[in-house]
Amino acid sequence: MTLAPETTTLKVQLRVDDAADDWFPVCDISALMPGRGVAALLPDGRQAALFQDRAGRLYAIDNRDPFTGAAVLSRGLIGSHQGRPFVASPLLKQRFELESGRCLDDDAVTVATYEIRTA
Amino acid sequence: MTATGATPTIVLVGHGMVGQRFLEALAERGLTATHRVVVLCEEPRPAYDRVALTSYFSGKTPEDLSMTDMAFIEKEGIELYVGDPAETIDRESRKVTARSGLVVDYDVLVLATGSYPFVPPVPNKDAEGCFVYRTIEDLLAIEEYAKAKATTGAVVGGGLLGLEAAGALKGLGLNAHIVEFAPRLMPVQVDEGGGAALLRTIADMGLSVHTGVGTQEIVTDDSGAVTGMKLSDGSELATDMVVFSAGVRPRDQLARDSGLTVGERGGITVDEQCRTVSDPHVFAIGECALAADGRVYGLVAPGYEQAETAAATIAADEASFTGADLSTKLKLLGVDVASFGDAHGATDDCLDVVYSDSRSGLYKKLVIGRDGELLGGILVGDADAYGTLRALTGSVPPVSPEQLVLPAGSGGGAQLGPSALPDEAVICSCHNVSKGTIRGAVTDHQCTTVPEVKKCTKAGTGCGSCVKVLGQLVNAELEASGVEVDKGLCGCFSQTREELYEIVLALRINKYQDVLDRYGREGARGGDGCEICKPAVGSIIASLAPTIGASGYVLDGDQAALQDSNDHFLANLQKNGSYSIVPRIPGGEITPEKLIVIGEVARDFGLYTKITGGQRIDMFGARVEQLPLIWARLVDAGFESGHAYGKALRTVKSCVGQTWCRYGVQDSVRMAIDLELRYRGLRSPHKLKSAVSGCQRECAEAQSKDFGVIATANGWNLYVAGNGGATPRHADLLAQDLSDAELIRLIDRFLMFYIRTADRLERTSTWLERIPGGLDHVRDVVVDDSLGICEELESLMAAHVANYRDEWAETINDPEKLSRFVSFVNAPDTPDPVVGFVPERDQIKPDLPLLTIGTRPLEGSAQR
Ligand code: SRM
Numbered sequence: 012m013t014l015a016p017e018t019t020t021l022k023v024q025l026r027v028d029d030a031a032d033d034w035f036p037v038c039d040i041s042a043l044m045p046g047r048g049v050a051a052l053l054p055d056g057r058q059a060a061l062f063q064d065r066a067g068r069l070y071a072i073d074n075r076d077p078f079t080g081a082a083v084l085s086r087g088l089i090g091s092h093q094g095r096p097f098v099a100s101p102l103l104k105q106r107f108e109l110e111s112g113r114c115l116d117d118d119a120v121t122v123a124t125y126e127i128r129t130a
Numbered sequence: 131m132t133a134t135g136a137t138p139t140i141v142l143v144g145h146g147m148v149g150q151r152f153l154e155a156l157a158e159r160g161l162t163a164t165h166r167v168v169v170l171c172e173e174p175r176p177a178y179d180r181v182a183l184t185s186y187f188s189g190k191t192p193e194d195l196s197m198t199d200m201a202f203i204e205k206e207g208i209e210l211y212v213g214d215p216a217e218t219i220d221r222e223s224r225k226v227t228a229r230s231g232l233v234v235d236y237d238v239l240v241l242a243t244g245s246y247p248f249v250p251p252v253p254n255k256d257a258e259g260c261f262v263y264r265t266i267e268d269l270l271a272i273e274e275y276a277k278a279k280a281t282t283g284a285v286v287g288g289g290l291l292g293l294e295a296a297g298a299l300k301g302l303g304l305n306a307h308i309v310e311f312a313p314r315l316m317p318v319q320v321d322e323g324g325g326a327a328l329l330r331t332i333a334d335m336g337l338s339v340h341t342g343v344g345t346q347e348i349v350t351d352d353s354g355a356v357t358g359m360k361l362s363d364g365s366e367l368a369t370d371m372v373v374f375s376a377g378v379r380p381r382d383q384l385a386r387d388s389g390l391t392v393g394e395r396g397g398i399t400v401d402e403q404c405r406t407v408s409d410p411h412v413f414a415i416g417e418c419a420l421a422a423d424g425r426v427y428g429l430v431a432p433g434y435e436q437a438e439t440a441a442a443t444i445a446a447d448e449a450s451f452t453g454a455d456l457s458t459k460l461k462l463l464g465v466d467v468a469s470f471g472d473a474h475g476a477t478d479d480c481l482d483v484v485y486s487d488s489r490s491g492l493y494k495k496l497v498i499g500r501d502g503e504l505l506g507g508i509l510v511g512d513a514d515a516y517g518t519l520r521a522l523t524g525s526v527p528p529v530s531p532e533q534l535v536l537p538a539g540s541g542g543g544a545q546l547g548p549s550a551l552p553d554e555a556v557i558c559s560c561h562n563v564s565k566g567t568i569r570g571a572v573t574d575h576q577c578t579t580v581p582e583v584k585k586c587t588k589a590g591t592g593c594g595s596c597v598k599v600l601g602q603l604v605n606a607e608l609e610a611s612g613v614e615v616d617k618g619l620c621g622c623f624s625q626t627r628e629e630l631y632e633i634v635l636a637l638r639i640n641k642y643q644d645v646l647d648r649y650g651r652e653g654a655r656g657g658d659g660c661e662i663c664k665p666a667v668g669s670i671i672a673s674l675a676p677t678i679g680a681s682g683y684v685l686d687g688d689q690a691a692l693q694d695s696n697d698h699f700l701a702n703l704q705k706n707g708s709y710s711i712v713p714r715i716p717g718g719e720i721t722p723e724k725l726i727v728i729g730e731v732a733r734d735f736g737l738y739t740k741i742t743g744g745q746r747i748d749m750f751g752a753r754v755e756q757l758p759l760i761w762a763r764l765v766d767a768g769f770e771s772g773h774a775y776g777k778a779l780r781t782v783k784s785c786v787g788q789t790w791c792r793y794g795v796q797d798s799v800r801m802a803i804d805l806e807l808r809y810r811g812l813r814s815p816h817k818l819k820s821a822v823s824g825c826q827r828e829c830a831e832a833q834s835k836d837f838g839v840i841a842t843a844n845g846w847n848l849y850v851a852g853n854g855g856a857t858p859r860h861a862d863l864l865a866q867d868l869s870d871a872e873l874i875r876l877i878d879r880f881l882m883f884y885i886r887t888a889d890r891l892e893r894t895s896t897w898l899e900r901i902p903g904g905l906d907h908v909r910d911v912v913v914d915d916s917l918g919i920c921e922e923l924e925s926l927m928a929a930h931v932a933n934y935r936d937e938w939a940e941t942i943n944d945p946e947k948l949s950r951f952v953s954f955v956n957a958p959d960t961p962d963p964v965v966g967f968v969p970e971r972d973q974i975k976p977d978l979p980l981l982t983i984g985t986r987p988l989e990g991s992a993q994r
Pocket residue numbers: 702703704710711712740741742743744745746747748774780781817819834852853854855856857893
């Protein structure tokens with residue numbers, strides 16, 4: 012009999028510096044509820060919003076809502092549009108693509124994205 | 131040819147329904163720009179909806195009844211003299227003199243003086259306690275007398291108006307009698323069979339009907355006040371007041387005095403252009419006119435047509451009025467009565483097809499011509515088919531007449547849809563709008579909703595009896611013209627919210643993902659849904675939780691992921707990422723101890739406090755990690771969630787009511803608390819608000835609520851579908867004089883029916899305006915149980931009430947849930963640094979400049 016891997020011990024990590032191969036551990040994977048997000052405080056004071064979709068894929072974007080300045084994107088609802096995942100800001104409801112950070116309601120606006128993995 | 135020099139003058143005498151319509155027609159033709167327009171209005175208020183007069187007794191105010199938009203009057207430069215009737219006309223020098231002494235020279239004079247109620251010349255007809263039923267002033271006088279001095283009232287006349295008046299007396303709490311000289315009620319509109327069906331239903335309502343007897347004398351006491359009336363059969367009827375409703379007569383005295391020709395039985399004689407036959411400068415329209423076909427029309431639709439005709443003629447356009455249809459559809463005392471076309475079968479060689487069921491008060495008669503064409507008919511008890519049948523008049527119906535009168539569901543009955551109608555068929559007879567015009571509004575003018583079509587064609591904006599057919603036509607036309615009306619909820623579901631509700635309820639599905647994977651659009655199945663359907667389905671699951679075996683706690687299991695952001699944190703998100711907290715204060719009643727607790731909590735956490743518009747207290751500026759700490763204190767002191775964050779019941783406001791207020795007639799505070807506690811936590815398509823007032827002074831503003839309750843001497847009146855907000859709407863009276871139990875049962879049904887059938891984010895007001903049949907339909911369903919679903923609606927509500935738990939108490943007792951209330955998953959003790967505050971008026975407000983720091987370029991990030 013094979014045991015399923017103990018998923019709760021998997022750590023979610025973010026790459027905070029593109030140049031260096033520098034992975035920053037954030038939390039246990041169990042802290043992420045599919046369909047919702049959490050916020051993480053990064054070492055330099057920035058904030059990231061982390062999400063897990065229904066299929067278990069992970070995404071991370073900047074937590075700051077560029078339309079209001081509030082750090083709230085992690086509290087938005089996520090969904091998928093034509094197969095592409097997005098989060099809707101909880102304040103004024105603009106949608107942001109989770110993979111690219113592109114705002115679907117305003118071409119001129121994009122939020123930063125982060126590489127994310129479990130280890 | 132102007133009398134006054136530069137600008138020619140049009141003088142309108144009488145600002146009633148037809149007069150107002152005439153002014154609109156002038157404006158539409160641009161005549162207000164080229165003419166001086168002067169209006170002499172006798173009544174103390176400008177034109178109002180006389181047809182809806184009786185709705186004053188079901189809560190409409192004189193302002194609600196007004197048909198006059200003062201902005202229109204001003205914009206068009208119309209000179210309106212209210213309370214200043216015309217007294218003399220000098221046709222020689224073309225001058226009108228008003229009571230105030232005002233003299234106006236005219237080029238065109240239009241008489242629209244309407245009718246006066248006919249009072250039979252019986253002894254003592256003017257005694258104290260005798261009234262007529264024509265103006266708002268008449269109704270105010272009737273109401274005052276009935277309340278002060280009467281327990282019994284009699285109406286002379288069993289026609290349309292008499293029945294309305296009798297219903298009004300009954301509504302005022304009097305024993306009401308109807309005395310009709312003819313052998314049946316509504317002799318003009320219905321035949322013997324119809325009268326019998328009507329009589330039975332009306333007698334069942336507790337009104338006493340005396341047909342075939344005349345009034346001989348009004349009996350008075352020594353002071354000259356009414357005590358009864360002597361009838362032609364020798365009997366005497368004791369009554370404290372009498373309302374005469376024995377027909378109307380044209381008000382043509384002014385015309386007579388100025389030498390204009392009037393008919394033998396009254397009415398100012400006019401030609402097909404509505405011009406008086408005696409004087410080309412003078413027109414007459416509405417109920418005061420004797421039309422070219424020799425008739426005086428006592429209905430508003432023909433009057434409107436005359437108003438159009440006169441305006442067109444003045445503008446030198448071609449128009450004529452040669453006669454009109456006398457079709458009517460009414461809801462009298464809750465009974466549908468309609469007659470159309472040749473209702474009495476006056477045409478040679480015609481045949482009747484009759485269906486009559488006296489047990490249920492149904493009577494339907496169709497008059498069929500020699501070649502099978504429909505000539506007219508009478509419907510009593512169920513007039514749903516009126517709109518279609520009236521429009522079919524003159525043509526051979528596509529199914530046999532027998533099938534048209536049999537009730538639906540009886541095997542033989544056929545429901546004729548409006549698709550069966552020819553394009554020329556008149557759908558809206560108030561505004562003379564044909565099916566073709568309505569179709570054109572959709573196909574050529576891109577109207578896609580009933581309100582748009584109403585605006586574009588005016589159809590449905592008169593008596594409203596055609597709105598049902600109008601809705602069916604608009605939908606049929608949209609579908610036919612291939613306009614893909616995607617009624618789907620969102621990109622993930624092609625169903626409406628209502629359809630999803632039925633799916634969830636019928637199949638007892640309690641997981642969003644199951645609904646999406648089985649019923650979602652092709653490409654959406656297996657996906658993550660979206661921010662529109664997740665909360666909508668989450669709300670449906672929450673409303674039905676006990677019945678479909680879901681948890682009643684919205685943060686349980688996978689329901690948590692569906693909730694809107696506010697529901698997910700059980701608080702309202704503010705612009706800087708902080709939250710507000712609103713504990714429930716049922717009915718607005720709160721003890722000093724609880725007030726102190728709120729004060730202490732707000733002080734200890736440094737929150738901004740404000741009294742809300744909903745009679746409770748809002749505390750602003752809590753950080754997400756403070757929410758559980760604050761609520762622990764509040765729950766401990768006996769507070770619970772106020773659901774200010776949810777599409778759910780908000781507040782039931784109350785006035786102080788009978789306990790303290792000198793006017794109060796019921797305990798409005800107790801009822802408000804009972805209602806708030808009953809419906810707390812009920813998730814719905816949009817938020818729900820309510821209020822209870824202790825008397826009709828209405829201090830709690832119940833008529834602006836989704837469901838509002840106003841105390842009466844006998845119980846409670848229930849109003850529904852009111853709204854404040856961006857598009858205010860006065861609530862409609864659903865039922866009167868209810869006991870506590872009846873009130874609650876009716877609200878249970880109403881709310882559950884709304885939750886079941888409304889669209890996402892559709893308040894009760896927009897819902898009621900949208901659904902076919904509107905208020906009548908809702909009343910049929912929730913009062914008369916026409917769909918047979920009331921038992922289910924009640925049991926769904928009972929399940930909700932029995933399963934209610936406070937979600938904040940639940941949350942603070944669940945460590946797993948509490949772990950979500952942090953700013954940062956990796957630094958639970960660190961507050962979000964952009965949530966900051968600055969002082970203002972001794973309290974705090976968000977530090978907005980702090981939010982802009984985020985605009986500094988993010989070094990090291992890939993995207994820009
Ligand atoms: C706090 C309060 C204003 C106040 O300081 O008095 C308020 C505050 C908000 N109102 Fe309101 N409304 C408040 C009473 C009202 C009232 C008056 C009343 O209830 O008697 C109305 C008009 C009555 C009505 O609803 O028919 C009102 C009509 C609205 C509307 C327009 C609704 C409509 O049908 O047009 C919205 C927008 C919406 O719901 O879509 C709204 C939305 C909001 C929101 C939720 C906006 C938002 O999404 O952030 C505000 C959030 C408050 C918060 O964060 O706590 N609020 N709002 C009042 C809370 C009452 C309470 O104790 O629960």
